[in-house]
Amino acid sequence: xxxxYLKHSIISNMKNVVILGxxxxxxxxxxxLRKKLPAKTWNITVVDQERAHYYQPGFLFVPFGIYSxxxxxxxxxxxxxxxxxxxxxxxxxxxxxENKVTLENSEKILDYDFLIIATGTRIAPEETQGLxxxxxxxxxFDFYTIEGAVALAKYLETWKGGKMVVNITELPYKCPxxxxxxxxxxxxxxxxxxxxxxxxISLVTPLPGVFTKPIATKxxxxxxxxxxxxxxxxxxxxxxxxxxxxxxxxxxxxxxxxVLVTIPTNKGDDMIERSGLGDDxxxxxxxxxxxxxxxxxxxxxxxxxxxxxxxxxGSVAHFAAEVVxxxxxxxxxxxxxxxxxxxxxxxxxxxxxKTGTLIDFNYDTEPLPGLYPYPVVGPFKLLTDxxxxxxxxxxxKWMYWNLxxxxxxxxxxxHMSMKxxxxxxxHVN
Amino acid sequence: xxQKEFAGQMIEVNEEGYFTKPEQWNQEVAGAVAREEGLxxxxxxxxxxxxLRKRHFAxxxxxxxxxxxxxxVDVKDFYALFPGAPLKKATKIxxxxxxTGCI
Numbered sequence: 001x002x003x004x005y006l007k008h009s010i011i012s013n014m015k016n017v018v019i020l021g022x023x024x025x026x027x028x029x030x031x032x033l034r035k036k037l038p039a040k041t042w043n044i045t046v047v048d049q050e051r052a053h054y055y056q057p058g059f060l061f062v063p064f065g066i067y068s069x070x071x072x073x074x075x076x077x078x079x080x081x082x083x084x085x086x087x088x089x090x091x092x093x094x095x096x097x098e099n100k101v102t103l104e105n106s107e108k109i110l111d112y113d114f115l116i117i118a119t120g121t122r123i124a125p126e127e128t129q130g131l132x133x134x135x136x137x138x139x140x141f142d143f144y145t146i147e148g149a150v151a152l153a154k155y156l157e158t159w160k161g162g163k164m165v166v167n168i169t170e171l172p173y174k175c176p177x178x179x180x181x182x183x184x185x186x187x188x189x190x191x192x193x194x195x196x197x198x199x200x201i202s203l204v205t206p207l208p209g210v211f212t213k214p215i216a217t218k219x220x221x222x223x224x225x226x227x228x229x230x231x232x233x234x235x236x237x238x239x240x241x242x243x244x245x246x247x248x249x250x251x252x253x254x255x256x257x258x259v260l261v262t263i264p265t266n267k268g269d270d271m272i273e274r275s276g277l278g279d280d281x282x283x284x285x286x287x288x289x290x291x292x293x294x295x296x297x298x299x300x301x302x303x304x305x306x307x308x309x310x311x312x313x314g315s316v317a318h319f320a321a322e323v324v325x326x327x328x329x330x331x332x333x334x335x336x337x338x339x340x341x342x343x344x345x346x347x348x349x350x351x352x353x354k355t356g357t358l359i360d361f362n363y364d365t366e367p368l369p370g371l372y373p374y375p376v377v378g379p380f381k382l383l384t385d386x387x388x389x390x391x392x393x394x395x396x397k398w399m400y401w402n403l404x405x406x407x408x409x410x411x412x413x414x415h416m417s418m419k420x421x422x423x424x425x426x427h428v429n
Numbered sequence: 430x431x432q433k434e435f436a437g438q439m440i441e442v443n444e445e446g447y448f449t450k451p452e453q454w455n456q457e458v459a460g461a462v463a464r465e466e467g468l469x470x471x472x473x474x475x476x477x478x479x480x481l482r483k484r485h486f487a488x489x490x491x492x493x494x495x496x497x498x499x500x501x502v503d504v505k506d507f508y509a510l511f512p513g514a515p516l517k518k519a520t521k522i523x524x525x526x527x528x529t530g531c532i
Contacts, residue, residue: 250508
């Protein structure tokens with residue numbers, strides 16, 4: 001009896017960190033935190049509804065037969081450290097006033113001292129009228145889900161050519177360079193098949209050009225032009241006409257397609273809405289420096305789930321993880337939060353099936369040319385199109401599974417560094 | 430920083446013609462900026478402009494989606510009022526900075 005009592009008192013003295021979501025951000029946080037927090041006093045619990053971990057940067061290669069589903073999937077269980085409780089369940093909601101999380105179809109209630117929201121973003125094609133109509137996954141595809149990417153690969157195998165329209169619905173969306181990479185890979189794919197002359201590729205975007213930041217836009221516009229890809233800017237889609245196979249925007253402009261590749265509206269998890277913690281797209285309002293949920297000092301938000309003014313991308317989650325870790329440790333010790341996130345993002349951009357470029361930027365500094373990650377030796381060149389950068393992108397898959405998810409160090413700095421970067425001549429800020 | 434005359438007042442603007450001092454705005458000035466954009470302002474326009482200014486001063490990021498959900502105007506009407514690129518046009522006429530899409 002005494003032992004039972006003792007055991008109970010020890011258990012009740014345990015403190016709890018709960019991590020919601022075990023994608024890139026949640027998994028690497030679980031690994032980093034378990035190393036830092038003593039197992040005798042801190043429980044770490046991770047909740048996710050899916051057992052499969054997808055290497056999402058690989059989805060881009062699936063439609064073109066470069067990767068198959070098998071190349072981008074591994075069991076989530078492979079990546080959790082010892083001493084972390086993993087619950088595979090759907091999250092019902094967070095009750096921030098009571099520091100509790102409830103699960104669907106379960107009586108279990110998770111109490112937390114600190115909560116980390118890492119529930120990411122999902123595509124929400126239902127937000128656009130007609131997008132989920134008769135042609136969905138028949139002649140309208142996405143490549144942000146494995147199902148969409150695989151269906152598109154199958155479709156393209158026997159496609160005879162025509163108008164391929166790649167449409168970005170609205171901002172923000174995950175991996176902002178992916179639609180560009182998609183059209184570059186499509187160009188290479190159809191060339192290889194000897195049918196590039198039978199395919200008209202258009203990028204239809206709500207942005208004023210191919211990208212937002214001026215120096216990168218200039219470089220990428222040149223690539224788009226060289227590949228004879230049509231760009232229709234300032235286009236805000238309102239509906240899809242499945243009968244006449246065209247998209248229509250709010251200004252009434254119609255664009256016909258034979259195959260539509262859509263980047264649908266992105267939303268945060270529906271659980272965020274049920275918890276009353278989201279903005280109008282279910283992203284969590286988050287302090288852009290401390291990474292705490294606004295108004296909830298014991299909730300941190302990492303990765304795509306946050307409404308931060310930077311890219312929704314795995315690299316951002318990776319760089320933010322150190323800040324969350326440091327600030328969480330400060331909060332546990334009751335100290336002021338020291339670490340400040342700078343919005344650092346870093347993306348390889350494939351420009352064909354042989355070449356790639358690389359961009360590195362943060363809240364304040366736009367992508368610049370130069371060398372990365374080291375000045376003088378690189379080996380990667382920023383905003384320059386070459387073969388080395390393409391290999392960098394392919395090699396990154398190994399780094400992702402073996403270094404990034406397990407929370408090991410990568411040979412790059414978490415804060416963006418100006419070392420090796422330069423503004424182009426004649427550039428006025 | 431450049432200055433430009435609207436309705437007899439000197440207004441500080443940036444290279445794209447957006448106000449750098451939103452407090453210099455008033456309805457007459459708005460009317461003059463709108464005429465440059467080829468628009469005659471109605472009450473409906475002003476309801477949208479007021480909404481945009483309020484949201485801007487509250488520190489909120491403006492998007493076409495948020496305007497469409499505001500209850501002041503739906504997205505279709507927003508386009509009808511400010512044809513072409515409604516948010517860019519409307520913020521210019523409302524005397525507030527051009528919204529920057531984050532990427």
